[in-house]
Amino acid sequence: MAALDCGGIAQRAIDALLEAGADQAQVLVTEARNEELNAEWNEPSLLRSTLEGQLSLVALVDGKKGVLSSNETTPDGVARAAKEAVALASGSRPDPANAIAEVQAPASFESGPLEPALDGMHDRLVELLRHRDLHHPRTTMRSVVVDFTRRERVLLNSAGVDLRSNVGAYTFVATFSARRGADTSSFNYTVARSKDLERPVASLGSFERLLRESAAQLDPRKPPEKFVGDLVVTPDCLGSFLGAITGYLRDEALISGTSVFADRLGALVTHPSLTVRSAPRAEAMAAPCYFTGDGHLTEDTTVIEDGLLRHFLLTQYGANKTGHARAPTDGDAWVVDPGDTPLDALIGGVERGVLICRFSGGRPSPSGDFSGIAKNSFLIEGGKVGPALSETMVSGNLVQLFERVAGISRERVDFGDALLPWVRLPGVTIS
C-alpha cells in the first residue's frame, strides 16, 4: 500500500485552515504502519496488517479553538476537515489561553527499524510459545502479540513550526494464567518494547519472572488477618502508581484547582530518596518521542528530584491557564532512579507486608486515597517472600505513601518504554 506524503498533506491542511478563516492553524499528520502477529491459547492465530493516515487539525478563530481529527487524507478530505475545524472553533468560546506552538528551528528525527522483519517476528513468537511448552507448561498464553509499528509524524503550524519524525519499534504483549486441574491462577500480563528482534521475548522486561510466578500463584491464600504493613511495589506495578501520582500534575487537576500538588512546586512532595524523570528521548526508550502533541520539542525532564517537585506536566494550554511552565514532555517514558539497596535486602527488611505485582483497584481520589486488590502478589513475613495471595485488599493514601518511601532497589527493569525499580512503601492497610 502506498505511503502518504505527510509533509505535503500537512502543508495543504494549513493552507486550507487559513483559507477557511482560521487566524492560526496547527496540523499533525501521522502515518502508522502496523504488522501484528497474534497467538491465542498457545498457538499463532492471526496476522493483522494496517496502514492508516491521521490528520489532527487545530483551528483558532478569534481566540476560540476547534480540533478536528480524521483519517481522510485525500485533498477533498483535507479541505472538508479544515472547514469543519473552523466551524468547530467558531461554535466555541474565546479563551486567551488558546495558542499554537511558538516558532522553533525545523527539526527531523528518525529512529528504529522502518520496515518489519515479519519472519523474525514469527520466529520470536514461536520461540516464546516453545519456551512456555518447555519451561512453563502449566501456564496458558491467553494471548501474545508481537507488533511492529512505524509511525511517521509531521507537525506544521502557521507560526512556522516544522517538526518531523519517523520511528519504528517492536512491542511484545502477553496475557497468561496457570492452570492445574480445576485450579486457575489470576491472569497476569506484561509489555516490553524493543528497537530490534535480537533477544528472545522471554528475556525482555519482566516476561520470564512473571511467567515463572504464574504457576506459583496456583495455591494462593487469603491474608491471615487485617494488618498494617509494607508494600514492596514491583516495577510492573510501580507504573500504575506513578500514573496516579503524576495525574495530579497534569492539566485537568491543575486547571480545575483540584490537585493536591497545586501549590507545591519546589517543595518536598515525596521522600527525598525518590527521583522521577520523564525521559522520552532516553536511550532506554525503544520508540523515542521527539515532539509533544501540542508541537514542542521534547526534553528529558526531571519531574521529582530528591523528593522535590521540579516540574508540572502541563501542556501549553495548561501552562497558559495556570501561569506555570509548560512541560517539554507529554509526561510518559518514566525513569525512576535506582536506590542503593539490593532487592533481597529491600524485601529482607520487611517484617510483614505484600510484594505487590499488579494493582487492580478503583481510581485514587483527588486526595490520594486508594484501595484495590493486590493481584499476582505474595505475602512477605520476616523478610521472606511467602505464599501467593488471593482476595487481598490494600488501602491507603498514595501521596502519604510516597512521602514514606523506605527503600528503592538497586535493580531496575527495562521495559523499553520505562525503566523502573522496586520501591518499599510502609503503612498500608492490608485486609
Next chain:
Amino acid sequence: MTVLDRHDLASSADYTELRHQRNTVAAVALVNGDVTSNLTRTQGGVSARVWHGGAWGFASAADDSDATVARTVRAATDNARWLGTRAGRSLGALPSRPASGAVNRFGTARPRWTRAQAVAFLRELDEHVASRYPQVTARTIALQALDMDKVLRTSDGADSDSLIPRSILVVALTVVRGGEPVRLVEVHGGFGQLEDTFDDPRALDGAIGEQVAHLERKAAGVHAQAGQHDLILDASLAGILAHEAIGHTTEADLVLGGSVAGDRVGQQVASELVSLTDFAHTALGQQCPVPVHVDDEGVEARDVPIIERGVLRGFMHSKETALRFDVPPTGNARAFQFSDEPLVRMRNTSFLPGTSTLADMIGSVERGYYLMRPSNGQADATSEFMFGVTLGYEIVDGKLGAAIKDTTISGVAFDMLRTVSMVSDEMQWECGGMCGKKQPIPVGMGGPAIKCRATLGGR
C-alpha cells in the same frame, strides 16, 4: 449498493468478511466554565478478515475505493495463507448463522446540533451549577457522543447495515473540606444521538441537586472499614457487577484461556435468586442500551442466558470459539474501529430482577453499607472481581448513616454470588463506560439492587 457489494467474496479462502465502518466522536468539555476540549474525530475505512487453513488474516485501509477494497481483501487473504502455512492448524469449517438483509440504524430524525448548540447546552448547565451551588469549587462538564456506523458482508451470506449511537454527559463536581478535595462524578445518557438523548439542560436540575447533596455528605463522610460486610448494591451499580464478576469470566475466549467458569457449566454457582443474561438487543420488552442485532461476523445475535436460577448455563461466543466448543455462535463478536478484528465481547449484560424492594433490603441490614455509584472495574480468570465505588453510605440498624469516601469492592464471583439473599424488583441500565479488552467498546450493563456479602477497601 455500497462499495462492498461490488466485490465477490467467494474466493479460494475458507471464509471472508468485509466491513466498511466509520466511527465519529464528538467531545466538548468545560472546566470551570472554560471550553478545554472541543473536538470531532472520525475514523473510517474498510477491513477484511479471512480464515484459511486454521489461521486468520486481517488487513485494513482508510479509503473505500474499489481498488483499495480489492487490495485489502487480497492482503488479508495473503496474511491468512502466510500464517496458515506456518501454523499448520486444521480446525475445520467455521459455523455459520448468517443474518441477511439486516438494517438497524438508530440515528436521530431530528435536526443535528451545531457545535455552538452543544457548547450552549453545556454552558447553561455549568452556569446553573456555578450560580446555584457556590460551594462547588471545581466543575468539569463534558458531552461525549460516539456513532458506530457499519456495513458488513461475509462469504457465508450475511449482510448488515447498522448505526449504533451513544451519547453521554459527564458531570464531575468537587468541593474542598478541611483542605482536601472531594469529587463525585455522575454520568447521564446512553443510547442515542445527542439530539435524542439531551434536550433541556434544566431537565437535569434535580439530578444535579441530588449530586451536590451526595457530594457534601461524602465530603463530611468516613472511610469504610476494610473487610467483609453485608452490602446492598444499588441497581445503578449492579450492572458493573454483572459485567466484571460474571460477564468476562464467561466470554468463551477467556474460558479457553483458563477461566474457572470452564468446568462449571450445569453447576450451581450462585444463589437461586441470581439469573444473568447477556442480551443482544432487547431485554424484558425494552430496547437495550447497545442493541446488537448482527455481530461483526454477520451472525444473527441472540440472547445468551449465562446463569439461570443460580446454575451456570453457557458462554458468549465468536465463530471460532463456537467451533472449538461445538456450539452455535451467539453473535458476540464485535470490533471497535474499522481497523480492529472482532473479539468476543459482551453486549448488554444484566442480572434479572427479583421481588424485594430496595427499602426492605436496606432495612434488613444490621450493620453494612449501601453502595450507589461505581467507577472502573476489572475481572479475572479466577472470577475474582473488583470495581471502584465513588458513592455509598453506612447502614446501621436498617437505616442509612454517614456517607463513605471512595472505596473498592471485591470478591470471588462464584463465592460472592452464593451470598445473594435479596434481589430488588426494579432494574436499571448503565451505558457510560467503555469495556477494555485489546480494544475498547461500549457495552450495556444492567441489574436490580442486590443484597450480598463482599470485601470493601478502607481503613
